[in-house]
Amino acid sequence: MSDRVFNFSAGPGVLPEPVLRQAQQDLWNIHGSGIGILEHSHRGKVFDRVLAEAEADCREVGSIPDDYAVLFLPGGASSQFYMIPMNFCAADKSDTVDYFDTGEWSHKAIAEAKLFANVNVCGSSKATNYDHVPKGAEVKLSARPKYVYIESNSTVFGNQFKQLPAVPAGVPLISDSSSDIYSEPIDVRKYHFIYAGAQKNLGPASTVLVIARKDYLETGRADLPTMLQYRTHVKNQSRYNTPPTFGIYLVGQTFKWIKSIGGLKAMAERNRAKAAALYDHLDSQSFFTPLAKKEDRSPMNVVFKCPTPELDDLFVKQAEKHGLDGLKGHRSIGGMRASIYNAFPIEGVRALVEFMKTFEREHRGASKPAMAGAR
């Protein structure tokens, strides 16, 4: 790893080293076929095996029951922002759907849903810079929503639903889990539909994993363009057209890697240890200010600030020189963001904490922001 740095990028993010090493070989010649993975027909025997193993390993790792479909779709996670309301809401746009607004990406999903339905924003933490997840009296579900939608982990603001919202019986719960998919064991039965862009915890950008109840997918509108109906992809096992073959291959390799380290329980332990190392340090000092409230903070995206924007810039620049890359916060909030996805090593977190200590010692005189999230 000596020629690589610690990559804190929010996405595309760091991938497991064994997966990248295997991919290097398989780019040249996969399964002894004499042809690399990028060059194989999506209808040939080699890719049959790649796809079958990716689905089987996805099911094994996540304990996905048979009545749920596992799909690999193109178009990035943002395509799901419109495909979901387009499929599951009535053509006359009379349905009401409930959306939690907990960050940049649920905000964008809401805008798309408004093209197809009445959107009730049933809880929002926008007023406090998305520093928490709405709960209790903050949540106002509509009487009979067509579905309830969450962004399980805010990549930009670093909050996470630790508990799922209480959804009325029979109302589908839909989750954009792009930035925390398979970071811990998941009870799929609590959802009708989960999706994730691969580029954080699973693989390359533009490939999307969908895990959804088959009977729910069947209820989607049948008068949409073929590619935009989920049933098309169920019927054709993600191969209606030429699928993102390399993305499916790499996501499949990542599932194998998760299995090799002990599955999602072991994954969660690793992630807990990494997040604890960083948050414990943030809690133990007063120079850096973490954004998210303690009870809702994300184990994947840790967002914090220095006392001034100038120091934020300096921190990011100097960190880079120390081999700590990608720490600049999202443009909508500034500060720093350490994305410590599944493949991110604990050594990188330790290196960041040491760097933070040094930086703080050198700049301790600077004044503090008035409150978390504000400046």
Ligand SMILES: Cc1ncc(COP(=O)(O)O)c(C=O)c1O
């Ligand atoms: C939670 C979440 N949802 C959706 C997206 C959009 O993904 P894509 O760029 O693949 O469309 C992102 C991107 O970072 C994300 O973090």
